[in-house]
Amino acid sequence: MMNNENSGAIEKLSDPGLPEHIHRKTDVDPRAAKKAERQVSILFALSAFGTLLFIYSYIWIPEDTFIFLPITGTTNAHQLFLGLGLAMALFFIGMGAVHWAKTLMPDHEVVDYRKEQRSKDEDRAALVATVKEGAANAGLGRRPLIKRTMGLALGLVGLSPLLLLRDLGPLPENELNETNWKAGTRLVTDPGDRPIRPSDLEVGGVAQVQPAFPQGKVRHLDDIAKDSVLLIRIRPEEFNLDAERLSWTYQGIIAFSKICSHMGCAVALYEQTTKHLLCPCHQSTFDVTRAAKVIFGPAARPLPQLPITVDSEGYLVAQAPFNEAVGPSFWERDS
Ligand code: FES
Incomplete structure (x- = not known):
C-alpha cells in the first residue's frame, strides 16, 4: 500500500x-x-x-x-x-x-495477502x-x-x-560406597598419572589445588565418576577440624571427592582467599577448612573426605577409602 x-x-x-x-x-x-x-x-x-x-x-x-x-x-x-x-x-x-x-x-x-487476525x-x-x-x-x-x-x-x-x-533405575544401592580407593593406594595427577609428593602442592601458589585419581587402573566411566579427588593445600593451622579429621590430612593437604553432594557436578572452583570450594552448577559452597562443610547452596552434606598420608617413598597415598558414599544425596544410601 x-x-x-x-x-x-x-x-x-x-x-x-x-x-x-x-x-x-x-x-x-x-x-x-x-x-x-x-x-x-x-x-x-x-x-x-x-x-x-x-x-x-x-x-x-x-x-x-x-x-x-x-x-x-x-x-x-x-x-x-x-x-x-x-x-x-x-x-x-x-x-x-x-x-x-x-x-x-x-x-x-x-x-x-495479509488479512485480519481471524x-x-x-x-x-x-x-x-x-x-x-x-x-x-x-x-x-x-x-x-x-x-x-x-x-x-x-x-x-x-x-x-x-x-x-x-x-x-536401578538404584545404585551400595555402589557409591565402593570406589577404587583403599589403604595404600597412591594418588596420581589428573591428567598425567604422575605420583604426587606433598611438595608438589604449594600453599597459596598456582599448584595449591590438584585433581587426582587412584594409581594403576584402567579407568572406566564409573571410575572417573566415583574416584576423582581434589587435593588442596592450605596452612595446617588454618584447619578447624576435630583430631580425627585432622589426622586424615597431611601437612596441610586435604583430599575431597570432586563429585558434588547435591547432584553430582564436578566441584572445581576454589577461592583461595576464603578457602571455599564452589560447585558451578547450583553454587553450593563448601568450606575447606571445616572438612567441606556446606555453607551455601542446595547441597545437603559435605563432600566426602579421603584420608591421606605418605608412603615409604614420600608419595601421597590413601589411608582408607572415602569416609562416606560419594555422589548426589538423592540416592537411597547407607551413609
Ligand atoms: S550439583 Fe553442585 S550445587 Fe548442584
Whole structure:
C-alpha cells in the first residue's frame, strides 16, 4: 500500500505476479519421479537404521567398551555409536523430507495477502480444503514405499526417548560406597598419572589445588565418576577440624571427592582467599577448612573426605577409602 500525499488517496500497488512455473524433471518424467521416490525411501531407511544403531548401542554395548580408531585414538564405543546412531536418525529423516519436498511434492508458488487476525469462515474452509488437496497431491497414497519407510523412521525416532527411562533405575544401592580407593593406594595427577609428593602442592601458589585419581587402573566411566579427588593445600593451622579429621590430612593437604553432594557436578572452583570450594552448577559452597562443610547452596552434606598420608617413598597415598558414599544425596544410601 502507498500513501499518495497529493491526492490523499491510498493507492494499491499492482500485483507483481508470480514467475513462470518451471517444471522439474520429476514433474514430467515418471522414471525420474520413481528414482526420486527410491532415493527418499533410502534416506528414511538410513534414518531407521540410525535409530536401531542407537537402540543397539544403548542396550547391548557395555558403557566401558573401547575401540581404537586411527583419527580419534582409543574411543568409547558405547558413546560413539549412541551419538552416531542418533545423528544418523535425525540427519537422514531431515534429508529425506527435504529431498521429497524438492523433487516430488507440488512446487507451485502461492501468494496470499495479509488479512485480519481471524480469517473469514469461508477462507478458513478454503484453507482446510487447500491443505487436504496438498496432502492428496503429495501422493502419499500413490507412493506406498515412501509412506512405509517414513512411518518406520518417524516411529522409531519417536520411540527412542523411551529408552532414556531406563536411566531411572536401578538404584545404585551400595555402589557409591565402593570406589577404587583403599589403604595404600597412591594418588596420581589428573591428567598425567604422575605420583604426587606433598611438595608438589604449594600453599597459596598456582599448584595449591590438584585433581587426582587412584594409581594403576584402567579407568572406566564409573571410575572417573566415583574416584576423582581434589587435593588442596592450605596452612595446617588454618584447619578447624576435630583430631580425627585432622589426622586424615597431611601437612596441610586435604583430599575431597570432586563429585558434588547435591547432584553430582564436578566441584572445581576454589577461592583461595576464603578457602571455599564452589560447585558451578547450583553454587553450593563448601568450606575447606571445616572438612567441606556446606555453607551455601542446595547441597545437603559435605563432600566426602579421603584420608591421606605418605608412603615409604614420600608419595601421597590413601589411608582408607572415602569416609562416606560419594555422589548426589538423592540416592537411597547407607551413609
Ligand atoms: S550439583 Fe553442585 S550445587 Fe548442584
